[in-house]
Amino acid sequence: xxxxxxxxxxxxxxxxxxxxxxxxxxxxxxxxxxxxxxxxxxxxxxxxxxxxxxxxxxxxxxxxxxxxxxxxxxxxxxxxxxxxxxxxxxxxxxxxxxxxxxxxxxxxxxxxxxxxxxxxxxxxxxxxxxxxxxxxxxxxxxxxxxxxxxxxxxxxxxxxxxxxxxxxxxxxxxxxxxxxxxxxxxxxxxxxxxxxxxxxxxxxxxxxxxxxxxxxxxxxxxxxxxxxxxxxxxxxxxxxxxxxxxxxxxxxxxx
Numbered sequence: 001x002x003x004x005x006x007x008x009x010x011x012x013x014x015x016x017x018x019x020x021x022x023x024x025x026x027x028x029x030x031x032x033x034x035x036x037x038x039x040x041x042x043x044x045x046x047x048x049x050x051x052x053x054x055x056x057x058x059x060x061x062x063x064x065x066x067x068x069x070x071x072x073x074x075x076x077x078x079x080x081x082x083x084x085x086x087x088x089x090x091x092x093x094x095x096x097x098x099x100x101x102x103x104x105x106x107x108x109x110x111x112x113x114x115x116x117x118x119x120x121x122x123x124x125x126x127x128x129x130x131x132x133x134x135x136x137x138x139x140x141x142x143x144x145x146x147x148x149x150x151x152x153x154x155x156x157x158x159x160x161x162x163x164x165x166x167x168x169x170x171x172x173x174x175x176x177x178x179x180x181x182x183x184x185x186x187x188x189x190x191x192x193x194x195x196x197x198x199x200x201x202x203x204x205x206x207x208x209x210x211x212x213x214x215x216x217x218x219x220x221x222x223x224x225x226x227x228x229x230x231x232x233x234x235x236x237x238x239x240x241x242x243x244x245x246x247x248x249x250x251x252x253x254x255x
Contacts (some may be wrong), residue, residue: 031078033115034085044145046120047235049088053081054231058090058245059224079112079242088120089113090246110246111147122147123243125250139251143243145236152240154178154247163193165247167240174198175237178207178244193248195229195241205229207245225249 037048061076079088093109112121122144138156150170157164163180180193195205210224
């Protein structure tokens with residue numbers, strides 16, 4: 001957790017985002033948590049986990065009520081490392097009317113909890129225009145870690161064809177760019193959003209919507225996403241990349 005340094009890394013996810021068996025004993029909920037790392041000077045509390053990983057799998061939890069009734073329930077997610085251990089748990093905080101009537105344009109607050117039950121990251125998305133045809137009021141998401149302390153922003157950039165975003169630090173300095181595909185809904189394959197340097201010449205990481213099979217894609221709203229970033233990227237920017245993933249989820253893959 002130092003400066004916002006990063007190194008280019010090869011694209012792809014070594015070892016994939018599978019969940020192989022691990023030896024840790026599950027807790028009462030059946031989830032296997034990542035061991036608690038030691039505290040690190042100048043690292044926001046709860047972000048120590050991010051110093052030890054360069055990939056995160058985000059999996060939306062299946063809501064039976066939503067499947068049976070079609071009623072939009074509050075989204076919940078598990079954030080896991082590459083060996084299947086839960087790193088964080090995330091829950092969206094919105095009311096049912098907002099979810100039902102605003103859809104992908106809805107404002108929300110999302111709380112990220114660690115395995116001590118602490119809220120370590122708070123994401124805040126205000127109500128903004130949901131159309132790229134109106135460049136004066138595009139999407140923005142604020143990332144706080146811990147809650148109350150802003151560490152960065154994710155800002156949507158206007159583009160005629162491509163979904164593009166900028167990751168900024170707490171001073172609104174541009175740190176990274178995110179560039180998505182022209183068509184974000186693709187059958188039978190992953191959808192990749194490339195994370196690049198500010199000048200867009202250096203590949204830094206990736207945010208991917210993982211293909212989970214026809215039945216799940218067609219009949220449920222549950223999605224799986226992967227995030228890849230350099231191991232030496234500042235933990236605050238890793239937290240902002242997590243926020244970027246949730247903003248992309250809400251814009252591109254929420255009905």
